[in-house]
Amino acid sequence: MKILKEQIMNEGKVLSDTVLKVDSFLNHQIDPQLMKEIGEEFANRFSNEVITKILTIESSGIAPATMLGLTIGAPVVFARKRKSLTLSGNLYSSKVHSFTKNETNEISVSKDFLTPDDNVLIVDDFLANGEAVKGLLDIAEQSGAMVVGVGIVIEKGFQTGGQILREQGIRVESLARIKSLANRQVEFYDTEDA
Ligand code: G4P
Ligand code: NA
Numbered sequence: 001m002k003i004l005k006e007q008i009m010n011e012g013k014v015l016s017d018t019v020l021k022v023d024s025f026l027n028h029q030i031d032p033q034l035m036k037e038i039g040e041e042f043a044n045r046f047s048n049e050v051i052t053k054i055l056t057i058e059s060s061g062i063a064p065a066t067m068l069g070l071t072i073g074a075p076v077v078f079a080r081k082r083k084s085l086t087l088s089g090n091l092y093s094s095k096v097h098s099f100t101k102n103e104t105n106e107i108s109v110s111k112d113f114l115t116p117d118d119n120v121l122i123v124d125d126f127l128a129n130g131e132a133v134k135g136l137l138d139i140a141e142q143s144g145a146m147v148v149g150v151g152i153v154i155e156k157g158f159q160t161g162g163q164i165l166r167e168q169g170i171r172v173e174s175l176a177r178i179k180s181l182a183n184r185q186v187e188f189y190d191t192e193d194a
């Protein structure tokens with residue numbers, strides 16, 4: 001997705017060989033116009049699928065997921081990372097290990113919002129090792145819903161998540177795929193629009 005890649009080039013900060021900071025439009029400040037176009041791009045890529053629900057994880061998955069939901073007219077459910085007072089019992093939950101933070105967290109979704117009748121598209125901001133997506137897939141599976149695919153804003157293709165998911169036969173669509181962050185430079189896989 002050309003404008004996304006341009007924004008990454010113009011505003012992204014490469015913090016190390018593995019970490020890209022995009023706080024000015026995705027992870028802290030949010031660019032609504034870009035999010036709208038991201039939602040439309042996901043809708044186009046998955047236009048052959050019936051999607052009844054979008055499943056993401058707080059916090060940074062919510063903005064792109066919501067713009068997709070607005071575009072296709074489907075509700076958005078976000079997995080919570082912390083137990084809320086009103087969210088008790090009646091939950092699907094899964095353990096998610098973060099390699100970056102070296103901690104394991106439980107994520108959960110109310111059983112009220114995912115059912116065996118749902119066709120789910122999973123959306124997230126970043127794909128690194130794929131642990132968050134694995135947790136969301138686990139939750140979808142527990143609910144009996146069908147997963148039609150995974151939509152990712154920025155995939156770090158040099159980490160293992162994308163390969164692992166695709167090898168499982170899961171359709172993964174990434175709007176920007178990064179090949180390398182070496183030498184403080186962002187290098188994408190495709191020179192053309194991807
Ligand atoms: P994984 O799910 O693919 O295995 O990734 P990992 O545990 O390494 O990621 C932990 C958090 O860091 C996730 O957000 C993930 O989206 C984010 N992340 C991973 N790599 C990068 C990166 O290079 N740049 C940025 N900006 N984020 C990255 P989170 O902690 O759940 O935070 P949030 O969704 O509340 O923002
Ligand atoms: Na995230």
Ligand code: NA
Nearest residue numbers: 027060125126
């Ligand atoms: Na994040």
